[in-house]
Amino acid sequence: MERSAVSFNPGSDYLYAIVHGLPRGWRPPAEGIGGAPVRTVPVRDVVVVASHLATPVSRTPLNQAVHADVVEVAARAQSVLPFAFGTVLPQALEPWVCARLPLVRASLRRLRGAVEMQVRLVSLDACPRDLEALARRLVDAAGVPTWAYREA
Incomplete structure (x- = not known):
């Protein structure tokens, strides 16, 4: 389209x-x-x-x-x-x-040295709280110092 x-x-x-x-x-x-x-x-x-x-x-x-x-x-x-x-x-x-x-x-x-990324977590059967918990684990594993979670 x-x-x-x-x-x-x-x-x-x-x-x-x-x-x-x-x-x-x-x-x-x-x-x-x-x-x-x-x-x-x-x-x-x-x-x-x-x-x-x-x-x-x-x-x-x-x-x-x-x-x-x-x-x-x-x-x-x-x-x-x-x-x-x-x-x-x-x-x-x-x-x-x-x-x-x-x-x-x-x-x-x-x-200088900054990177912005947008990651979308999509699941048909997960509740928003589970997606936010997953996002926190991913951020911790990646060592990202600054991030924000926004529910769509």
């Missing part, structure tokens, strides 16, 4: 993340949203991970998964500032990043 399309202008860039400290030899996935090549755009001391859009992007499960996969691969950098699904930049990329560079750098410093 196709959902509504995100904003689109011909020549727009679809943004996955801004990163700092990519490992030597790192390469982005070959394809991103809509099969468009994923590219890296160095802007001073940061790198933007993006795709050039030729067609509008729809919010489908496949496109959302592709977006998440590209961001996950970018997470090999020392710091990652991910963009939400559907972030499209209709103007020139480098001037846009340069105008926001102090905020971008501050955000990357704050996020």
